[in-house]
Structure formats: structure tokens, C-alpha cells
Amino acid sequence: MFVADTGSGVRVEVTGAGPCVFRVPEMEKALSVKFGPESVANIKASEDGLNSDIHAMADYRAHLITVMAKRALAKVLALPAV
Numbered sequence: 551m552f553v554a555d556t557g558s559g560v561r562v563e564v565t566g567a568g569p570c571v572f573r574v575p576e577m578e579k580a581l582s583v584k585f586g587p588e589s590v591a592n593i594k595a596s597e598d599g600l601n602s603d604i605h606a607m608a609d610y611r612a613h614l615i616t617v618m619a620k621r622a623l624a625k626v627l628a629l630p631a632v
Contacts, residue, residue, distance in 0.1 A: 551618040553577075553626060555585050562590075562619060567611040568600045577619055586627065587620040 552563040562577040580589040595615035597608035606614075 551615070551622050553581070553619055553622040555581070560585065564595075564615055564618075567615060574615065574619070581623075585623070587623040590616060590619045590623065593619075 552561065552565075554561050560578045560581040562574040562581065563571055564574060565571045574593075574595060576593050577590045580593060583589065593616060595612040597612040600608040600611045602608045602611075
């Protein structure tokens with residue numbers, strides 16, 4: 551999970567859930583308004599195209615996208631300013 555507020559806008563990227571890295575435009579849009587965990591808390595990622603295997607099913611991976619985005623944001627916002 552990668553979450554960043556860059557000079558080019560907010561980026562949310564996921565790796566390990568599907569066959570390749572992908573962005574989550576719904577989360578990027580919400581975070582452009584307010585950059586915080588509460589902004590993505592109710593966004594449900596689609597399980598379409600996500601991996602299902604012995605480690606996790608697609609619906610669980612979709613759930614984890616939201617969980618990991620909230621955790622990443624909480625961690626980023628807790629860091630001291632540089």
C-alpha cells in the first residue's frame with residue numbers, strides 16, 4: 551500500500567492484491583478533499599480482478615485495501631514534519 555500527497559496530487563497505489571500494481575481513484579478523490587483515514591473509511595474496493603488463492607480470497611483482499619489505506623494514513627500523519 552502506498553499513500554502520498556504529492557505535488558501532482560494524492561496517490562493511492564496497491565500491490566500484492568491483484569496481478570499488478572494499481573491505483574484506487576475513489577480513495578485519491580476523497581483524500582484530495584481531506585487527507586486523513588476517515589476519508590477512506592467507507593470506501594469499499596472492488597474485488598473484481600483481485601487475486602484469490604490459498605492465502606486469501608478476493609473479497610478479503612478488497613477489504614484489506616481499505617484497512618491498509620487507513621493504517622498508512624494514520625502512520626503518515628503521525629510522522630514529525632520534515
